[in-house]
Amino acid sequence: MRKIHRTDVKAEIVREPGAKDALHRKLIDTPDGADRFVLTEFELSPNGSTPPHYHDWEHEIYIIEGSMGLVMPEQNLTEQVGPGDVVFIPRNEAHGFVTGTDQTCRFLVVAPCERPPVRNFFLSDDPYEYTQLPEYANSLGDK
Template identity: 65%
Template sequence: MKHVRSQDVPSDVVREPGAKQATIKRLIDTTDGADRFVLSLFEVTPNGSTPPHYHDWEHEIFIVDGSMTLQLPDEKRDVKVSAGDVVFIPRNEPHGFITGADETCRFLVVAPTERPPIRNYFMSEDPYQYEETAGHR
């Protein structure tokens, strides 16, 4: 069994192409013995994003606090999500997240551990960006 306070789990910068002001905390991971699902806590601070991408597995999202915009490029629409919202992303569905100048969003992501050969398809060629800001680490 693992029991830990989320505040005690270190954050890592999201280093995917085009990501801005985004961090991840791997709350439950394969290194903990998880063999079916992993649980991660993402934080996207003001003017941040995880640009549109897709992958060969589904995942489930729960918005813990704050708000952001879910981008759905195939549907050519954006959806505003906020604390308490639940989102299901099917496999191979392009999606991304973006926060405005006054928005920060923290959200949980559940994803399978046994994924098809790891293939993320990032629809950005920009490098990731992250700058420390007061109160966010």
């Protein structure tokens, strides 16, 4: 068994193509002994985003606090989600997340450890960008 507090895990900048003002903490990962699923906490600052993308594995998502838009490019739709909302994204379904000027969001993502050949398809060629720390990100580099 392993018990930690989320702030004991280093928050890292999301460095995927087109990501903006997004952090993630790998709360449970393969080095911890996970052999089926990993648990990652994401934090988006105002005007933050993870760009639309798709991959060969599913996601289960739980919104902890704040709100954001769930971008579904195939449906040409962005749906607002907030605390307590649960989202299931099937494999190969394009999705992304975006916060507005006055929004922040913290959410959990469950994904499989052993993924099919790792193929993320990002629908953006823009470089990632990180310009600000969310108010609730109390430790970026010390832990």
